[in-house]
Amino acid sequence: MxxxxxxxxxxxxxxxxxxxxxxxxxxxxxxxxxxxxxxxxxxxxxxxxxxxxxxxxxxxxxxxxxxxxxxxxxxxxxxxxxxxxxxxxxxxxxxxxxxxxxxxxxxxxxxxxxxxxxxxxxxxxxxxxxxxxxxxxxxxxxxxxxxxxxxxxxxxxxxxxxxxxxxxxxxxxxxxxxxxxxxxxxxxxxxxxxxxxxxxxxxxxxxxxxxxxxxxxxxxxxxxxxxxxxxxxxxxxxxxxxxxxxxxxxxxxxxxxGGKSPNIVFDDADLDQAVKGAVSGIFAAAGQSCQAGSRLLVQRTIHDRFVAKLIDFMKDVKLGDPADEATQVGPIATRPQFEKILSYIEIAKNEGATCVLGGRSRPDLGAGQFVEPTIFTGVRNDMRIAQEEVFGPVLAVIPFDDEADAIRIGNDVAFGLAAAVWTRDLRRAMLMTEKIKAGTVWVNNYRATSFTSPFGGFKExxxxxxxxxxxxxxxxxxxxxxxxxxxxxxxxxxxx
Incomplete structure (x- = not known):
């Protein structure tokens, strides 16, 4: 050819x-x-x-x-x-x-x-x-x-x-x-x-x-x-x-x-494992995944502690050449998508969300088509950053009070592709998998797929x-x- x-x-x-x-x-x-x-x-x-x-x-x-x-x-x-x-x-x-x-x-x-x-x-x-x-x-x-x-x-x-x-x-x-x-x-x-x-x-x-x-x-x-x-x-x-x-x-x-999938962490979860699940959900593949867990719902009682753990986990992440086996986050695949992600970061800031990690491009890497893994707190579910698919390494953290609140926030979006629940409580896990409106619901894991299991979405x-x-x-x-x-x-x- x-x-x-x-x-x-x-x-x-x-x-x-x-x-x-x-x-x-x-x-x-x-x-x-x-x-x-x-x-x-x-x-x-x-x-x-x-x-x-x-x-x-x-x-x-x-x-x-x-x-x-x-x-x-x-x-x-x-x-x-x-x-x-x-x-x-x-x-x-x-x-x-x-x-x-x-x-x-x-x-x-x-x-x-x-x-x-x-x-x-x-x-x-x-x-x-x-x-x-x-x-x-x-x-x-x-x-x-x-x-x-x-x-x-x-x-x-x-x-x-x-x-x-x-x-x-x-x-x-x-x-x-x-x-x-x-x-x-x-x-x-x-x-x-x-x-x-x-x-x-x-x-x-x-x-x-x-x-x-x-x-x-x-x-x-x-x-x-x-x-x-x-x-x-x-x-x-x-x-x-x-x-x-x-x-x-x-x-x-x-x-x-598309998706705007909720990754829901309860206060009884194994927090160290849930941190890894949050990272896998949004920062793997630089967030360029339809099933990305781009909304992280964290129970209010552990919100600050969990966010601190998440930031600590991500602080030394390696961005760079995707051919290098040590690289953990590669470039954004296309220039238009790169610019779209940066625009959403600005939208989130203008809406009043707080950027606690990242939020910048990296012109010093390769051709500069990199976006740092970005975390926003202080996000309300009615903000655009919580409702619209960014398709990049941008995470919106939203606090919730109890199961009913998590279900309400989790379902209050036009999409329904995937979701995850982190809890040690079997009753709670069964309740959440029943009530969350999504085609795939993971419990204490994120992003697993197989040729043996159906994959697809609800709603839009x-x-x-x-x-x-x-x-x-x-x-x-x-x-x-x-x-x-x-x-x-x-x-x-x-x-x-």
């Missing part, structure tokens, strides 16, 4: 081969740490999207892919997982260069993503139909689950390979074909990943990748009449726009959107679930079949 240019150049991956953009234009892809452009990606448009969808539609309707049994699809997914494991260092290095995530984390993520494909390799032939005992005599009724068709997968820049795998693995296991549109900021790793599908034996056109801007490629995919379902991870505003466009043609969607945090056995259902249509055993058709003018 190289060109005569000095920079590595990535073209679209369509119908099993590299395809230059129809416009002839390319977008730069930059290293967030150095600030330097290290590659170019194809700038797609509607014509490129059309070509990719057509390839996916042809592969779905004809040829080797629809002729495969579910077990054969599963074996293909397993081969792909082995290839991911073998190529993990290479894929992780490209993703680190693209989005600035810590090398130690991204290598682990890519290796773990192979397990998603192994899990759905096993799920492929476990989609069981059922016989339905009806109240009608002389008929036999049963269900069939059939692949929806062409799936458009649109993913963000924070964890492109992982978040694509959450959709791609179950979609392929279900028998669908796909067109992937990664973020224009982080497309290179996805295009490298696409090369593995031919090695795994996938027919041409089953997996396609078209890169470019959302308005020029993403919208074309969402509105295309041959796309049956859209799987999207990203911000709530973009998700809302996709949902509205999809509704015009009655397409189904899976939307994993999304629609549908990814991961676990439920995810494959998002890519299947249910059909009911009625077979008559009667030799004589009843009165045709009377509904049976």
């Amino acid at each position: 190289t060109s005569p240019h000095t920079l590595p150049t990535y073209d679209h991956f369509i119908d099993g081969a590299a395809h230059p953009p129809s416009s002839g234009e390319y977008l730069p892809t930059d290293d967030p740490y150095t600030g330097k452009t290290w590659g170019r990606i194809a700038r797609g448009n509607r014509a490129d999207a059309e070509r990719a969808v057509q390839a996916a539609r042809t592969a779905f309707d004809t040829g080797a892919w629809p002729a495969l049994t579910a077990s054969e699809r599963g074996r293909m997914l397993w081969r792909l997982a082995d290839l991911i494991t073998a190529h993990a260092p290479r894929l992780a290095e490209i993703e680190r260069r693209d989005n600035g995530k810590l090398a130690t984390e991204v290598v682990s993520q890519v290796r773990y993503m192979a397990d998603y494909f192994r899990y759905y390799a096993g799920q492929a032939d476990k989609v069981e139909s059922k016989v339905i005992p009806t109240d009608k005599k002389g008929v036999f009724a049963y269900t069939r689950y059939e692949a929806k068709g062409v799936i458009a997968i649109i993913t963000p820049w924070n964890s492109p390979l992982t978040l694509t795998s959450w959709k791609l693995a179950p979609a392929l296991a279900a028998g669908c074909t796909v067109v992937i549109k990664p973020s224009e900021f982080t497309s290179a790793s996805m295009l490298e990943f696409a090369l593995l599908f031919e090695q795994a034996g996938f027919p041409k056109g089953v997996v396609n990748v078209v890169t470019g801007l959302g308005k020029e490629v993403g919208e074309a995919l969402v509105t295309h009449p041959d796309v049956a379902h859209i799987g999207f991870t990203g911000g709530s505003e973009a998700g809302r726009a996709i949902y509205q466009l999809a509704a015009k043609n009655f397409k189904t969607v899976t939307l994993e959107l 945090s999304g629609i549908g679930r990814e991961s676990g056995s439920e995810a494959i259902r998002e890519y299947l249509e249910t059909k009911c079949v009625w077979i008559s055993s009667d030799l004589d058709v009843p009165n045709p003018f009377v509904r049976r």
Whole structure:
């Protein structure tokens, strides 16, 4: 995928081969740490999207892919997982260069993503139909689950390979074909990943990748009449726009959107462990995570002591080169996001919150695209810093009085993606997991996910679930079949 240019150049991956953009234009892809452009990606448009969808539609309707049994699809997914494991260092290095995530984390993520494909390799032939005992005599009724068709997968820049795998693995296991549109900021790793599908034996056109801007490629995919379902991870505003466009043609969607997740610490918790949970919740991945615990709710009786412990834990944190294994917080992935985070820090100060840690950029590090881990106290839940997703290393600490107060504050937000509760009291833990309105609730831990467990949100945090056995259902249509055993058709003018 190289060109005569000095920079590595990535073209679209369509119908099993590299395809230059129809416009002839390319977008730069930059290293967030150095600030330097290290590659170019194809700038797609509607014509490129059309070509990719057509390839996916042809592969779905004809040829080797629809002729495969579910077990054969599963074996293909397993081969792909082995290839991911073998190529993990290479894929992780490209993703680190693209989005600035810590090398130690991204290598682990890519290796773990192979397990998603192994899990759905096993799920492929476990989609069981059922016989339905009806109240009608002389008929036999049963269900069939059939692949929806062409799936458009649109993913963000924070964890492109992982978040694509959450959709791609179950979609392929279900028998669908796909067109992937990664973020224009982080497309290179996805295009490298696409090369593995031919090695795994996938027919041409089953997996396609078209890169470019959302308005020029993403919208074309969402509105295309041959796309049956859209799987999207990203911000709530973009998700809302996709949902509205999809509704015009009655397409189904899976939307994993934003969050403003409450991380709730009671006074009976193991405070040292809860501090580590608070750090993991917001400062891991520099806070660039939809499930970030960006609201830290601390019981008033321990508020000051807990904040002091948290500040002490973070005072020597190492910011720097994400390729360095000693680095704990890397750069912000994109320049627009970097500027957005700094603007929210100023908003919080203007609203009257008190910055007790960080609050500054670090122009002395790399290309300067760093934001110090930042903690605000004196935060009211009606402040913008408590209601809006910052998507960065900025923590809003909010005191609460008792269980009822924690539930009220925790749920008083438009989002409902995740939450955590820190307590030694089993009764309290069970109460909180019942009353907090979120798709995932952790107790005495934060940020754990698995290919075996469903993930998704309530309210404005999304629609549908990814991961676990439920995810494959998002890519299947249910059909009911009625077979008559009667030799004589009843009165045709009377509904049976």
